[in-house]
Amino acid sequence: MIILVVNAGSSSLKYQLIDMADESVIAKGNCDRIGIDGHIAHKAADGRTLDEDCPFPTHTEAFMKLVEALTVSDAKVIDSMDEISAVGHRIVQGADIFDKSVLVTDEIIDKIDELRELAPVHNHAHALALRACKKVIPANVPQVVVFDTAFHQTMPPKAYMFGLPYEDYESLHVRKYGFHGTSHRFVSAALAEAMGKDIKDLKIVSCHLGNGSSITAVDGGKSVDTSMGFTPLDGVVMGTRSGSVDPSAVTFVADKHGFTPAEMSDYMNKKSGFLGVSGVGSDNRDITAAAEQGNERAQLVSDMLIYEIKKYIGSYAAAMNGLDAVLFTGGIGENAYDVRAAVCEDMEFFGIKLDAAVNDGLRGKLAKISAADSKVQVWVVPTNEELLIARDTLALISK
Secondary structure, eight states, rough: EEEEEEEEEEEEEEEEETTTTTTTEEEEEEEETTTSOOEEEEEEEEEEEEEEEEOOHHHHHHHHHHHHHHHHHHHHOOOOOOOOOOOEEEEEEOOOTEEEOOOOOOOHHHHHHHHHGTTTHHHHHHHHHHHHHHHOOTTSSOOOOOOOOGGGGGGGGHHHHHHHHHHHHHHHSSOOOOOOOHHHHHHHHHHHHHHOOOOGEEEEEEEOSSSSSSEEEETTTEEESSEEESSSTSSSOOSSSSOOOOOOHHHHHHHHHHHHHHHHHHHHHHHHHHHHHHHHHHHOHHHHHHHHOHHHHHHHHHHHHHHHHHHHHHHHHHHHOOOOOEEEEEHHHHHHHHHHHHHHHTTTGGOOOHHHHTTOOSSOOOOOOTTTTOOOOOEEEEOOOHHHHHHHHHEEEEE
């Protein structure tokens, strides 16, 4: 059974074609610069590629090119889209409406689009892509949507509510939703398997660290709290996002700069974080290099990130009344062994003790990096959101 996994953005369409017999990737690619000019970068598992500029006025043209790449290009991997059993789509925001993956209908697409105010960069683009896909993919091929927020719908009200008037929750749906749920669900289950444990018996702090980062408390396989909030802006300091900021500081800065709400949102989402504090850039590799050369602001933002992750680990252990494992995933979590070491430093009182020899130099591989006598296990667990989407899709269509 072959499943196409689609991750649509406002101007991009990333995809993977996965053979569910052995969960291998047959081909993957990205249709980029949709609505601007257009470019496709496609690669088959055997190394054949398609890389060219092409017009993508809308997501529909991008899907048509995707089909061409898969079926008739020099890097084709199938003869017809009829060979595909289903399509699985990643959706960022499902609010409190969707707590699980569902089959796509016109009504579902409309509801996803209605939630665009809660994820303006993502949800409208998802809806456009879903409608475009329906035009291009054969009508008999079922489609499934998998929501990043669904995993966090198990959070109790005490964790997801804000101290605003209750009417704002009732009428405006203002609450913590959390994000990266697809990743946190995948890696926490993968960790339990690697540990040889039933996930129902584990208390895990999952650290998804990248250009966007979130920390999640996973108790018995369920999310009970997470660092991102109403939007992905909340939580730890990130590539260009500020992370948590005193609301009064937000209104103060907006007033001093004369920002509109939209301009202040842009300021905090795109000009803050690593970039804003360091003045160097938004990539952790650039921050690390600058800090090593003596850049004090780069060192400062690196210290901020590590300090905030430590605080979340401690607070989530308290919330879960225990801690069995900490895992690192995402671009930074899987590859920045210096960040992992710094987070775990001076945590022995907490039961966390790293095996430096194993951790140093480890990149992108599943591995236990805690010492043999560490009471809390520490792991690197590579994430694979596309595979989880494919698995959810297979499970739904199998019913």
